[in-house]
Amino acid sequence: MYLNNNxxxxxxxxxxxxxxxxxxxxSLNEIGVSxxxxxxxxxxxxxxxxxxxxxxxxxxxxxxxxxxxxPKYHDELIKNYSEMIPLIADAGYTNLxxxxxxRNQMSDEEGLRNCIKxxxxxxxxxxxxxxxxxxxxxxxxxxxxxxxxxxxxxFGVELCKQLDSDNFKLLYDIYHMQVMEGDIIKxxxxxxxxxxxxxxxxxxxxxxxxxxxxLNYPAIMKAIVKTGFKGYVGQEFMPKGKNKIEALKxxxxxxxx
Numbered sequence: 001m002y003l004n005n006n007x008x009x010x011x012x013x014x015x016x017x018x019x020x021x022x023x024x025x026x027s028l029n030e031i032g033v034s035x036x037x038x039x040x041x042x043x044x045x046x047x048x049x050x051x052x053x054x055x056x057x058x059x060x061x062x063x064x065x066x067x068x069x070x071p072k073y074h075d076e077l078i079k080n081y082s083e084m085i086p087l088i089a090d091a092g093y094t095n096l097x098x099x100x101x102x103r104n105q106m107s108d109e110e111g112l113r114n115c116i117k118x119x120x121x122x123x124x125x126x127x128x129x130x131x132x133x134x135x136x137x138x139x140x141x142x143x144x145x146x147x148x149x150x151x152x153x154x155f156g157v158e159l160c161k162q163l164d165s166d167n168f169k170l171l172y173d174i175y176h177m178q179v180m181e182g183d184i185i186k187x188x189x190x191x192x193x194x195x196x197x198x199x200x201x202x203x204x205x206x207x208x209x210x211x212x213x214x215l216n217y218p219a220i221m222k223a224i225v226k227t228g229f230k231g232y233v234g235q236e237f238m239p240k241g242k243n244k245i246e247a248l249k250x251x252x253x254x255x256x257x
Contacts, residue, residue, distance in 0.1 A: 001031045003256050006225045010035035010055040012236040016244055025050040027245045037234045044091045054093045055232040060084035064145040067101025069111035074118040081122045089129035098133050100150035111149045116162050126167040134196050136171040139179040151180050153187050160194040169196025178203045185223045192227040201237035208237045209251040221257040
């Protein structure tokens with residue numbers, strides 16, 4: 001499949017979980033997608049076999065609800081991230097996901113302070129190993145992340161500003177932020193320096209990128225390219241039909257501006 005290479009494409013693993021990892025990686029080679037996301041470390045050797053990069057790693061987080069905004073999870077999170085950061089660096093990867101946790105009636109101000117306190121303890125380890133932590137912006141309306149705290153760009157950007165570290169960015173999930181606040185292109189133009197990674201999906205319903213959903217992905221991708229972004233854009237939609245790889249190819253083509 002011909003690609004313009006203005007966008008570095010990747011794909012999140014979980015929507016294709018019924019395919020074996022090896023078959024999925026073979027399919028990515030065939031369509032020219034060079035990166036995958038959110039795979040377990042035991043799969044890293046298979047990624048190397050097929051020359052597929054892991055553009056967003058996971059495995060250190062506890063859950064969407066148990067995150068950096070609650071000090072009672074800090075010890076466990078610091079241990080997890082202290083172990084995972086060197087592991088992914090040794091594998092040649094640089095991006096690692098993290099989550100704010102749920103509000104549970106906590107104010108955003110308190111949650112922000114708690115995130116800063118906890119993350120400041122692990123960011124020196126990230127810097128030492130050349131790893132960037134990415135807190136994902138998620139909607140707080142739907143399962144499995146109802147009540148999620150980092151559910152808006154303002155909260156995430158303020159966290160980035162106060163941490164003031166090249167080793168901390170936001171994972172700007174376009175679908176989730178369409179659910180919460182809309183105004184996607186303007187938000188990208190104004191705040192792109194804080195966005196280290198992007199995820200896609202159609203809205204409503206995290207559907208595939210087609211004419212049944214409301215987001216104009218070619219325009220969004222052009223706005224991202226215009227910012228000078230050099231990272232990855234990960235497809236994270238739910239593919240319809242039996243041929244999920246064809247749905248993925250269509251999504252890639254739509255975003256390949």
